[in-house]
Amino acid sequence: MSALLTVDRVVKRFGGVAAVDGVSFTLDAGSVLGLIGPNGSGKTTLLGVLAGTHEPTSGTVTLDGKVASGKGAHRAVHAGIARTFQTTRLFGSWTLREGLRLAHGERRGRQAWSDDRLADLLGLDGLLDQPCASLTSAAQRLAMIALALATGPRVLLLDEPAVGMDTAEAAALADAVRRAADELDVAVVVVDHNMQFLMPLADTVLVMAAGAVLAEGTPEQIRADEAVIASYLGEA
Template sequence: MSALLVVEDVVKRFGGVAAVDGVSFTLDAGQVLGLIGPNGSGKTTLLGVLAGTHDPTSGKVTLDGRTASGRGAHRAVSAGIARTFQTTRLFGTWTLREALRLAHGERRGRPGWPDEQIANLLGLGDALDRPGASLTSAAQRLAMIALALATGPRVLLLDEPAVGMDGTEAAALAAAVRRAAGELGVAVVVVDHNMQFLMPLADTVLVMAAGAVLASGTPAQIRSDEAVIASYLGEA
C-alpha cells in the first residue's frame, strides 16, 4: 500500500539560493512527522510548498497518488491539505461553532467530521459557543487547528503550534494532536522548536539544515545523532 503523502526530491529556489534542496519523505495516514532545524534551514519554505503557497522549482508532492504541488494554496486545500500559522486568526465576535461552519465550505465535496467531534478531540467541547476573542491564547491555538480540521483534510500542516505555551499547555496540545491524528486518520506535519512538545508527539522526525535533510528517523534516533546534536540540539 502506497503512502498517503509522498514528497519527492523537492527543490525550491529563490534566485540562486536553494531554500529547499532535494527533500524527500513519505507519510502515512495517522502518522505525525516532526520537522525541525535551525532558523533559516528551510522548514517554513517546505511547509509553503506542501501547502501550495510556493511552487517547487523541481520535484513534486503527491497526495493519494495525485499531484498536489504547483497548484496554488486554494487548490491544495481543495485537494485535502490544511495549514495553520504561527499567529492566530480567529473571528473575534464569532463563536467557534460559527467559524467551523464557515470552514466547511472548503471541503468541496470531501467528507468531514462533526464539529462536536473535532472540538472534543481538541479539548474544546465547552468552547463551541464562545466568541473567539474570549478564549485563552492556548485555546485559540487549538481553535485554529479545529478550523483546519473542519475543512476535512487528509494532511494537516502545523507551523509552530506550541509557541508561547507553558509545559502543561504544550503537553495538552500534543495529546490533542495525537488524538486527532489517530481517530481521524489525518497525516500531520509539525514544525516547532519546542523539543519537549515535539519529540513525544512525533512518530518520525526530519531534521533540515541549509535547505537539505540532515537526518531522519525516530525521535530516539534523532536525539542520539551526532550531526544533529552538533548542528541543532546542542544549541539548547
C-alpha cells in the same frame, strides 16, 4: 502499500536563495512526522510548498498518486492538505462556530468531525460561540487547528502549534494531535522547537539544515545522531 504523501526532490528558491533545496520524504496515513531544524533551515517554507502557499521551483508533492503542489492553497485544501500558521490567524470578529461552518463548506465530501467533537478533541468546549478574538492565545492556537481539521484534511500541517503554551497545554495538544492521527487517519507534519512536546509525539523526525534534509529517523535515532546534536539539538 504506497505512502499517502510523497514529497519528491522539492526545491523552493526565493531569488537566488534556495530556502528548500531538494527535500524528499514520504508519509503514511495516521502517522506523525516531526520537522525540526534551526531557524532559517526551511521548515516553514517546506510546509508552505506542501500547503500550496508557495509554488515549488522544482520537484513535486503527490497526494495519493495525484500531484498536489503548485496549484494554490485552496486547491491543496480541496485535495486534502490543510495547514496552520506560525503566527495565529483567525477570523477575529467571528465565532469559532462560524469559522468552522465556512471550513466545513470547503470539505469536498470527505468526512470530518462535528463542531462539538472538534471542540472536545481540542479542549475548546464551551468556546464555540465566543468571538475568536476574545479567546486566550493558547485557545486561539487550538482554534486554528480546529478550522484546519474541519476542512476534512488527509494531511495536516502544523507550524509551531505549541508556541506560547505551557507544559500542560502542550501535553494536551500532543494528545489531541495523536488522537486526530489515530482516529481520523490523518497524516500530520509538526514543526516545533519544543522537543519535550515534539519527541514523544512524533513517529519519525526529519531534521532540516540549510534547506536540505540532515537526518531522518525515529526520535531515538535522532536524539543519538551526532550530526544533529552538533547542528541543532546541542549537548544535553
